[in-house]
Amino acid sequence: MTEDLKNKFGDEPEISSFEDKLRNFLYDAIIFFFNIVINIFFRDVQTRGQHYVPKTGPVIFVAAPHANQFVDPILLITKTSRRVGFLIAQSSMERKWIGRFARALRTIPVIRAQDLAKNGEGTIYLPSPLTDPLLVRGYNTKFLSTLKPRYRLSLPNKCMAEVETIVSDTELILKYPFENGVELLTQEEGSKYRFAPFVDQHVVYSKVFNRLNNNRCIGIFPEGGSHDRSTFLPLKAGVTIMALGAMCEYPGLKVTVIPVGLNYFHPNKFRSRAVVEFGKPIDIPQELIEQYKLGGTNKREACSTLLESIYNSLLTVTVTAPDYETLMVIQAARRLYNPLHKKLNYNNTLELTRRLTAGYIAFKDVDEVKALTSKVIAYNEKLNYYGLRDHQVHTTSLGRYDAFLILCIRFFYFLLMFIISFPGFILNLPILVITSVYSKKKAKEAKAKSTVKINAIDVIATWKILVTLGICPLFYIIYSLIAVYIYIKSTPNSTSLLQDINVFFKAITFIPFISYLSIRFGETGIDLYKSLQPLFLACLPNGRRETEKLRNERLSLQREINALIDEYGPKLIENFDSIRLVSKDEAKESAEFGEKLDLGEVSLSTRKRIFDNINHRIWYRGGNVSATEAEEDLGEEEEEEVGGSSVSSGEEDDEATQHDGLLKSYRKKLRRRIRDTKYNRLDTNNTDVEEYTTRFSKSKRENILQKIKNEENYNDSDGGLSSYVTSFRTKKYN
Template structure:
């Protein structure tokens, strides 16, 4: 029964992910141990409740996710957590309470002095006093109702009275007991060691929980061998509808017996063992994720990867794009202070700015080669197709407009709330996809029911009462309408998506038609920059990467570089409504894009990033 519930949730996530994402690829899942107890550490946590679903649909093992206990109270999310047998985690911040009175600090910042406070009643040793998002301090001793001794001095002493919150210390022994029991039964768990979701360009520092769990389980049960499997979630614009994603499973990290022995000793030896496993897990996650210090750096890396000639002369799958981005980032960090690289980065940025000025993407530059007369013909053809699609797709857009409006309002509201309550989020885009999916999941069936009810009322009034249709047929047609609507709405969305892609494909044709001189200059600029990047990478790559090989893409299409597999449950997105024609090659994906086959339209610029470009 438990397996049935688990597989039902997994199936539901498969369908939802196929609707929300245009393409999903999974790599490395074959490395997952079949029988050993496993802790899957997942990062970066860029998409709140969507991330566990991505692991669920790609993971060959049945697992129990660790989830904040507060999430169990949420509708839909709480029900799914129960079906998945999720292990609840009590987060101290969820139990924070407002402290009575106000506080200020001593001159050295080691004590807090209260006014009208009740420290004896409200505060305990090891609790955390939170003054602001960035100013927090752990309590070492409660001296009186008006005085606290802090474990560490405040970084910013309080010179005036301030309000504060009390974050209680939580005994997590029950949580560790549940995890140890699961691992002792050769089960597996999923944990997000960053602690919470975020929208930064690199992972947050990992918390030690997974290391303590693994070492504690092996110390308590000497006959088991826990494996740590890193799972990288690499999204292409994670908060956007119909984006792309790559789920990468890394090599399992074995928990060494010597670490377990050190853990058993306690004290500094225990901390040494935890630190060693924490570092091993961090290195594992770095091997399956793209971690850039900033989004600007990530944009430069992605552009350089697209321009690297051995790469763009071949067709890369989505997982290969992510892997190449990661390798380019390693090389970038190795040479970041090299004047030659700094100059190349400046040129890449200038190229990106030029593309932005002309409203083009890199893969569209080559499409400006089209002769003006041919460009005009193709432009008119696509405009006609675009208008035709708009006429067909507008009814679907109109019928979906209540959901679209609700999605926009609710997701933006949740984004503001998440941003206000976090000190690590940049714009809180990590909550957008989750709430888009939840709103559609909850209100979609309601909207379909409303439309079916309207149809029932119409048939009842116009057909049944006039004796032209039986009541059973009225009910039957209403039921058919309810069942068919999700599929019809999805088809309408796909038509709209194809129309948007067609609209984006007009830019290079417009440039080729009305400004061929600028188009030629842009192609020359790209060609020269491609030569410079290729020369630099081929010359210096071996010193940054031991396994560097400029010929690694040769014959790649026949033998494949990675074991990436594409996840689709609703058909092939590249052919549905893409209307193959002789003109498709003019707007095909660039050789450096994610697809291994040409497609007539694409919005993918091949940049695995957590920010809209």
């Protein structure tokens, strides 16, 4: 069996330079297509740490958690500039369309023993489970003709064992006993079983070594199969063999291992969000390579050491929790801790969740933490009862008149969005129904076959995309033919074939455009609909009394969380105050601001600026900016107009005024450039700042540097901007 597999899936054949360029072109074309698919399926995908990925040289991308089946590799390869060939199960390669795309993306097929498993004849049992658990006998079995040494046997409860020696057709010796299989194997009639051949993975490793030696990139999910758990599955050692084995096979080869965190906000839902975070490269010391060369126990210890480093690195780029309930509590605590007047981006939101998770795991047995956890769970239950989200609680503090006015305005916007998106919704309704039903069916099948999946939501997004790609063009063609039919029937005179073809192509071009518009306006309408519930409660007398209790409970929880973080944060993280994402003053100010907001001590104009967030999202920058950011930009535009006039008038004044106006205008340009490139001003990491500064051309850098040197007393209250400017002062450019 092993020799047959080697012959079928042996080393990759040599290809010509022209064929290699053709494959690269095909790869890039498919990535361009999937990039469009990803941008349609996800509402927003952000990346972090791309500067850690080397431009050249062999790279192994180690991605986790594997929470979205085929979407995970597509998401990774569309967010990196390197061409990545993933390892994929041979069973997936044998699927018609998946296999075609996989081969075009230069994947490496992996033959898994479980994919070759077959049902065994007869039943097996343990004659002496206590004295000799390695001895297995069978009823009506044919061990000599169906099994070989190193084959694996599996029972209905998924426990496995390896065959060491075959004595006869009805008797064999195991290499190690079945774990948790005694109950099945001691039944009177025995137990059914399956057997799988031994697969020599040296064929796969040889392909990987060859690609790494050619300075290519490999992608792998060390957990193996996809899952929907809140923690990692046990990592497999194959990735360590690939890295260490390649460096042993080709002395002098330097393989870079990059951990990649795939973090989803509702991975199975359409128009959800995701963050792809690339971690710091894992350094492989020469001592591990030498230890790996010794083989045996030393080889296993070297692999174990590297695997532990990979696991720890993956923890720094992902958010994991012991269970789903714990993750929900941590996310609720993060929302309560986040200040009302400060909006964290997705990167900092993930980092804050990661730190809270580490703190919760470290201090979960403390009585104060246990009590706070119970209160947060009760608070979440009340939110579900009232149909509210945490960020909507303070909205209920508006006066009845104010709440009713905003309710009417937003309801009008909601109706407008509904009317605009309704035609596209009707066109896509059959597609939505089919994809939803079929993906749920596939999820049930996947859950039945797996022992690690909880609800199998990790396969839903994959099947939604695959089914949509299959039936969407078909439906659009049908709609276009219907449009041609209506055109023919509505035209008094007979139409020519050329006119019919013209109408068909216009329709098939216009219908996808209508569908995309319906998605964009529809999701804004959904946001508006979700914002109506707290406003409606604020208009009701009974609702106001109940929501007042909820607001007071939220303020109390916020103060308790702030106090616990101030107390236990320094115990967990060194230099805690210097790396806080939310400073102590900001947390205190947020609690005081929330109390004033609930008591009505904040002016109406201030409250309306807070609660008009969605209105700004509709009309400002296509819905991708918050109200606060919109107001800041509008304010800067006004300041620029004033600054521009001061510069022009300064030509007639003294030189100092002219220089001050020039520097003021320059500061505005810096802020705008930072915001346009989505640079995170809260993150003052020097590596990120230096990476960002390299985007400027040499002449632009020299011009900016000269302007900064002219102002010796330059200062700015924006910490991120100050760090950014400091990097210009200290860094030398060639």
